[in-house]
Amino acid sequence: MLKQIFPNVAHIWPQFVQSIWETIYMTVWSSVIAGVLGLGIGIVLVITQEGGIAEDAYVYSLTDKVVNLLRSIPFIILLAVMFPITNFIVHTTVGTTAALVPLVVGIFPFYARQVQNALLEIDPQVIEAARSMGSGNLEIIFRIYLREGLPDLIRASIVTVISLIGLTTMAGAIGSGGLGDVAISIGYARYQNDVTIAAMLVILIMVFIVQFAGDWLAKKTVHL
Amino acid sequence: MADSEKPIIDLQDVSVTFQSSGKQLHAVNKVNLQINKGDVYGIIGYSGAGKSTLVRTINLLQKPTSGNVIVGNQELLKLSNPELRQARKKIGMIFQHFNLLNSRTVLGNVEYPLLSQRISKADRVAKAKKLLDLVGLSEFERAYPEQLSGGQKQRVAIARSLANDPDILVSDEATSALDPKTTDDILKLLKRLNEKLGLTVVLITHEMQVIKSICQHVAVMDDGKIIERGDVAKVFSDPQQALTQNFVDSSANVTEALAQIKADQSLQALSANERLLFLKFRGQATKESLISDLTELYKLKANILFANIERISSTSIGYLIIILSGQSKQLADGINFLNQHGVNVKLLATEKKGEQTNVKTNIS
Numbered sequence: 001m002l003k004q005i006f007p008n009v010a011h012i013w014p015q016f017v018q019s020i021w022e023t024i025y026m027t028v029w030s031s032v033i034a035g036v037l038g039l040g041i042g043i044v045l046v047i048t049q050e051g052g053i054a055e056d057a058y059v060y061s062l063t064d065k066v067v068n069l070l071r072s073i074p075f076i077i078l079l080a081v082m083f084p085i086t087n088f089i090v091h092t093t094v095g096t097t098a099a100l101v102p103l104v105v106g107i108f109p110f111y112a113r114q115v116q117n118a119l120l121e122i123d124p125q126v127i128e129a130a131r132s133m134g135s136g137n138l139e140i141i142f143r144i145y146l147r148e149g150l151p152d153l154i155r156a157s158i159v160t161v162i163s164l165i166g167l168t169t170m171a172g173a174i175g176s177g178g179l180g181d182v183a184i185s186i187g188y189a190r191y192q193n194d195v196t197i198a199a200m201l202v203i204l205i206m207v208f209i210v211q212f213a214g215d216w217l218a219k220k221t222v223h224l
Numbered sequence: 225m226a227d228s229e230k231p232i233i234d235l236q237d238v239s240v241t242f243q244s245s246g247k248q249l250h251a252v253n254k255v256n257l258q259i260n261k262g263d264v265y266g267i268i269g270y271s272g273a274g275k276s277t278l279v280r281t282i283n284l285l286q287k288p289t290s291g292n293v294i295v296g297n298q299e300l301l302k303l304s305n306p307e308l309r310q311a312r313k314k315i316g317m318i319f320q321h322f323n324l325l326n327s328r329t330v331l332g333n334v335e336y337p338l339l340s341q342r343i344s345k346a347d348r349v350a351k352a353k354k355l356l357d358l359v360g361l362s363e364f365e366r367a368y369p370e371q372l373s374g375g376q377k378q379r380v381a382i383a384r385s386l387a388n389d390p391d392i393l394v395s396d397e398a399t400s401a402l403d404p405k406t407t408d409d410i411l412k413l414l415k416r417l418n419e420k421l422g423l424t425v426v427l428i429t430h431e432m433q434v435i436k437s438i439c440q441h442v443a444v445m446d447d448g449k450i451i452e453r454g455d456v457a458k459v460f461s462d463p464q465q466a467l468t469q470n471f472v473d474s475s476a477n478v479t480e481a482l483a484q485i486k487a488d489q490s491l492q493a494l495s496a497n498e499r500l501l502f503l504k505f506r507g508q509a510t511k512e513s514l515i516s517d518l519t520e521l522y523k524l525k526a527n528i529l530f531a532n533i534e535r536i537s538s539t540s541i542g543y544l545i546i547i548l549s550g551q552s553k554q555l556a557d558g559i560n561f562l563n564q565h566g567v568n569v570k571l572l573a574t575e576k577k578g579e580q581t582n583v584k585t586n587i588s
C-alpha cells in the first residue's frame with residue numbers, strides 16, 4: 001500500500017521515520033526550554049508593569065523592548081543570524097541540537113507575550129484581595145497567577161507548540177534534520193512530491209494531537 | 225490613656241495624591257480618622273469621594289503620600305515587608321465583586337489565607353470548615369464560586385477574610401452588587417461577627433440604609449475629605465452639610481420623587497392659585513396635623529403627591545410633596561404658617577416657569 005501511494009517514502013522509510021523523531025525531538029526540547037524562558041519573562045512583564053505586584057518601569061520597558069525586537073525578526077533571517085551564536089553554545093551548526101538554539105530564540109518571545117496576555121486576564125481585584133490577605137509576591141505568582149491562569153496558559157502553550165512545529169520545518173532549510181528537512185532536501189529538490197505530502201500529513205497529525213490534548217487539558221484544569 | 229482605650233485604627237493626617245496626566249489629584253486630603261475597637265464604622269460618600277483609597281491605606285494596599293497609619297499600636301509605615309504582610313493578616317477585607325479564586329472550591333478559597341501558615345493540612349481544612357459553618361455555607365464546600373449566588377459568594381469572601389482571625393474587617397461596598405434582601409442578610413452577618421468576635425468593622429457604602437442598619441459611627445466623605453462625622457443617629461437626624469442631607473433625602477426616596485414630579489408635564493401648567501410645594505419637617509412637626517390645619521384655618525386644599533417618613537433612631541424626618549390650592553393671600557399665609565411650625569417649604573414650580581424658589585429655609 002505504502003509502496004503504491006508513497007513509493008519514494010517507502011524507499012527512504014528508515015530516514016523518514018528518523019526525521020519524524022527529529023521533529024519530535026526539536027519540538028519537545030525547544031518547547032521545554034522556550035517554555036521555561038517564556039513563562040519567566042511573561043511573568044516578569046506582568047508583575048513589573050504599571051500597577052503590577054513588583055512594579056518596575058525600567059525592568060518592564062527593557063523586557064518589553066527585547067521581546068518586541070526578537071519577535072520582529074523573521075525566523076528565516078534569525079536562522080542565519082544565529083549561526084555564530086549557535087556554534088558558540090552547542091559547538092555545531094547543523095543537526096537537530098543546533099536547530100534548538102534559533103528555535104528557542106525564535107519562539108520564546110512569542111510565548112512570553114502569550115503568557116503575559118493569559119495572566120492579564122486575571123482580575124487585578126483578585127490579586128488585590130490576595131495582597132490584602134498578606135500574600136507575598138511569590139505566593140501570588142504561584143498560587144494565584146499560575147493557578148488561576150492555568151487554562152489560559154495551556155491554550156497559549158498549544159498555540160505556541162503548534163507554531164513551533166512549523167518553525168522546526170523551516171529550520172530544515174539550514175539542514176536541521178526533521179520532516180521539514182526531508183520535505184525540502186528530498187521532496188522538493190528531487191521532485192518527489194509524495195515525500196513532501198507524506199511529511200505534510202505527519203505534521204498535520206502532530207498538530208491535531210497537540211491541539212486535541214491541549215484542549216482536553218485546558219478543560220480539565222478550569223477547576224483544580 | 226490606657227491601651228484598651230486607644231483607637232485600633234488611627235489615621236493621622238493621611239493624604240493620597242495621584243499624578244494623572246500631569247495633574248495632581250488629591251484622592252484623600254489630610255484625613256484624620258480614629259476608630260475604636262469593636263466599633264462598626266461607616267464611611268459614606270459618592271463615587272470618587274476617595275472612600276476606597278482611604279480604607280486601602282488602613283492595610284497599606286495604598287501607601288499614603290503623607291501622614292501616619294497606626295493599626296493596633298503598630299505604625300504600619302515603619303514595618304518591614306514581612307512584618308507588613310503579617311499585619312495585613314489581621315485586617316480582613318471584602319469587596320464589591322467578592323474576588324474569589326475561580327480555580328478553587330469554596331473550601332479551597334477559605335483555606336487560601338492559611339496556606340502560608342505553618343499548620344497541618346488537617347488543621348487548615350478543619351478551620352476552613354468551621355468558618356464556612358459560621359457563615360452558613362457548610363454544604364457548599366465542594367462547590368466552585370461560579371456555582372454560587374452573589375450573596376453566597378460574599379459569604380465565602382467573609383469566611384476567607386476571617387481565616388487569620390483578624391481584629392478588623394474592612395468592607396468596600398460589599399453589598400453594592402446584591403439585592404436588598406441579600407444585602408440585609410450580609411449586613412446582619414457582619415453585625416453578628418462584630419458582636420460575637422469583637423470584630424471592628426469599617427464599612428464603605430453609598431447607601432444610607434446600610435449605615436443606618438448596622439453602623440454606630442459614620443463619616444461622610446466628599447472630595448477626599450471627611451466633611452461630617454460622629455454618631456449615626458446624630459449625624460443623620462441633624463445633618464450639618466448639604467451632602468449629608470442629600471443622603472438622608474435619597475434614602476427616603478425623596479430625590480427620586482422630586483425628579484419624577486419635576487419631569488411630569490401635567491404639573492408644569494398649574495393655575496395661578498395652585499402651588500407645588502416640597503415640605504420637610506423633623507421631630508415634633510411630624511406629630512402635628514399640619515395638613516388638616518391648613519385646610520381648616522386657611523381654607524386651602526392640599527393634594528398629596530408624595531409622602532414619606534424616614535426614621536433615624538428616635539427622630540423622624542417627614543417629607544411631603546403637595547399641590548396646595550386656594551386664594552393667593554391665603555396661600556401666602558398658609559406657607560407662612562408652615563414655616564412658623566418648623567417646616568421647610570420649597571416652591572417647586574410656578575405657573576409661569578419651572579424654576580425652583582426657596583421660600584424660606586427654616587428647619588429647626
Ligand SMILES: Nc1ncnc2c1ncn2[C@@H]1O[C@H](COP(=O)(O)OP(=O)(O)OP(=O)(O)O)[C@@H](O)[C@H]1O
Pocket residue numbers: 242243244249251269270271272273274275276277278430
Ligand atoms: N490608582 C489610581 N490612580 C489615579 N487615580 C486614582 C487611583 N485610584 C483612585 N484614583 C482617583 O481617586 C479618586 C478617589 O477614588 P476612590 O476609588 O477612592 O473613590 P471611591 O469613593 O471609592 O469611589 P467609588 O464609590 O466609585 O468606589 C477618584 O477620582 C479616582 O479616579
Ligand SMILES: [Mg+2]
Pocket residue numbers: 275276277396
Ligand atoms: Mg470605591
